[in-house]
Amino acid sequence: MDKIFRYSFYDLIRGRWSISYFLFYLIITIVLFSFSNDVSMVVISLLNIIIVLVPLVAIVFGIIYFYNSKEFTELLLAQPIKRSRIFVGQFLGIATSLSLAMLLGIGLPFIFYGIFISSEISNFIVILLTGTCLNFIFVALAFIIALKNNNKIKGFGFATLLWLFLAVIYDGIFLLLLILFNAYPLERLALGLTLLNPIDLSRILIILKLDVSALMGYTGAVFNSFFGNIGGIFLAALSLIIWITIPLFFIINISNKRDF
Amino acid sequence: MSKLVIRELHKAFSKNQVLKGIDLDFSSNGIWTILGPNASGKTTLIKAILGMVIPDSGNISINGETITNNWKYKDKISYLPQIAHFPDNLTVNELLKMIQELRNRTGSLESLIKEFDLKPFLNTKIDTLSGGTKQKLNLSIALMYKNPIYLLDEPTVGLDPIAVINLKKILRKLKREGKLIIITTHIIPLVEELTDKIIFLLEGKIKFCGLKAQLQQNYSSKSLEESIAALLQD
Numbered sequence: 001m002d003k004i005f006r007y008s009f010y011d012l013i014r015g016r017w018s019i020s021y022f023l024f025y026l027i028i029t030i031v032l033f034s035f036s037n038d039v040s041m042v043v044i045s046l047l048n049i050i051i052v053l054v055p056l057v058a059i060v061f062g063i064i065y066f067y068n069s070k071e072f073t074e075l076l077l078a079q080p081i082k083r084s085r086i087f088v089g090q091f092l093g094i095a096t097s098l099s100l101a102m103l104l105g106i107g108l109p110f111i112f113y114g115i116f117i118s119s120e121i122s123n124f125i126v127i128l129l130t131g132t133c134l135n136f137i138f139v140a141l142a143f144i145i146a147l148k149n150n151n152k153i154k155g156f157g158f159a160t161l162l163w164l165f166l167a168v169i170y171d172g173i174f175l176l177l178l179i180l181f182n183a184y185p186l187e188r189l190a191l192g193l194t195l196l197n198p199i200d201l202s203r204i205l206i207i208l209k210l211d212v213s214a215l216m217g218y219t220g221a222v223f224n225s226f227f228g229n230i231g232g233i234f235l236a237a238l239s240l241i242i243w244i245t246i247p248l249f250f251i252i253n254i255s256n257k258r259d260f
Numbered sequence: 261m262s263k264l265v266i267r268e269l270h271k272a273f274s275k276n277q278v279l280k281g282i283d284l285d286f287s288s289n290g291i292w293t294i295l296g297p298n299a300s301g302k303t304t305l306i307k308a309i310l311g312m313v314i315p316d317s318g319n320i321s322i323n324g325e326t327i328t329n330n331w332k333y334k335d336k337i338s339y340l341p342q343i344a345h346f347p348d349n350l351t352v353n354e355l356l357k358m359i360q361e362l363r364n365r366t367g368s369l370e371s372l373i374k375e376f377d378l379k380p381f382l383n384t385k386i387d388t389l390s391g392g393t394k395q396k397l398n399l400s401i402a403l404m405y406k407n408p409i410y411l412l413d414e415p416t417v418g419l420d421p422i423a424v425i426n427l428k429k430i431l432r433k434l435k436r437e438g439k440l441i442i443i444t445t446h447i448i449p450l451v452e453e454l455t456d457k458i459i460f461l462l463e464g465k466i467k468f469c470g471l472k473a474q475l476q477q478n479y480s481s482k483s484l485e486e487s488i489a490a491l492l493q494d
Binding site for chain 2: 003004007008010011015069070072074075076077078079080082083257258259260
């Protein structure tokens with residue numbers, strides 16, 4: 001696994017994708033800083049970019065990489081290595097290279113603008129860690145979709161739909177449920193639904209950490225009142241980690257039974 | 261000597277039955293060629309031997325040991341995939357190093373690099389290589405180890421005539437060394453020149469398995485090409 005990880009990471013980090021992705025974040029962060037020198041404002045602006053864009057890029061790139069390296073994966077499958085090590089290694093390679101591009105792209109301007117002497121450093125770290133989790137989650141989901149669909153177009157379609165569902169449609173359904181059943185106590189339902197969507201979870205985690213009540217929304221407030229600020233952050237972070245491990249388990253399971 | 265035995269192998273992809281009860285004993289070493297029209301199940305058979313395709317029923321064993329749920333046996337097999345596609349941003353050297361690290365064995369690459377003229381490309385990124393050079397790299401990966409079994413899927417595709425001559429030389433040498441070499445190809449002259457035994461697959465079943473001469477004798481034909489045509493019409 002470590003060898004496959006090392007080489008796929010090495011391959012990807014030198015690729016055009018990673019470099020453009022890094023430059024994209026670098027430029028966005030610099031532009032945000034040019035609007036405002038207030039680090040906390042930039043952190044909040046980045047929040048919205050990260051929770052929408054990171055999942056999209058991770059799922060699309062994960063799918064493209066998987067289909068593009070089909071023949072090479074077959075060559076790897078003919079080597080004396082366990083199947084699970086190949087796919088977990090490739091998954092780690094993609095998720096790590098995307099995360100590194102994001103961390104450096106956002107991190108460098110922040111260092112330049114003095115994040116280390118700012119009181120916002122812990123918020124900044126939480127944003128980056130959440131972005132990293134989202135990378136890992138959505139690359140894993142991309143792998144599951146690709147392993148389940150031989151047809152590239154279908155796989156690509158499912159991946160984009162899944163992103164659209166979790167990033168946009170889910171909130172709509174959520175809101176609809178809240179309106180339709182507003183006569184009932186909905187806190188537990190809201191909590192449950194939030195745990196099922198990693199994008200919502202990430203938003204709540206960051207907002208709870210930033211402690212901006214204006215941005216908290218209904219679910220954020222429910223989280224806050226149920227678990228308190230620290231408890232809410234802890235639960236959201238734990239759920240994100242579970243969101244990485246369960247898909248990873250599925251990747252291993254599906255790849256062991258699949259034909260290549 | 262390695263004994264590769266396939267018993268009652270069945271495989272379907274959804275409703276498409278690709279292998280319909282394959283029984284094969286690779287009883288002698290040397291060069292065996294799997295022939296058959298497109299979609300006759302050649303690649304699926306090779307992939308089943310490599311554990312890439314999981315059979316619906318039947319068994320494959322090497323030296324009496326079943327390959328099901330096993331991956332260590334692949335250390336005895338060298339494989340050449342039909343399409344050469346490698347990570348774009350690695351260099352040739354890095355890829356060769358990667359394969360050796362994965363196998364935990366150093367391969368003998370020097371003569372292959374020379375025969376396939378790869379020296380000028382060792383530090384070149386793979387995405388800038390031509391199709392033919394990629395195939396030469398593919399062959400070098402497949403042939404760098406002395407393994408008892410070689411599975412080569414369309415080995416001459418995309419090669420220039422000199423590389424084909426060198427490949428034939430290597431294959432003859434492996435044959436002399438008593439290796440089991442299984443090839444799939446559509447190129448009849450290559451079969452006529454190198455092969456000891458022929459397996460003819462048609463719609464997932466073995467239509468013929470035996471010596472090349474026997475096939476020609478069966479259909480009293482002058483050339484292998486004619487025998488194959490007769491076999492198809494049979």
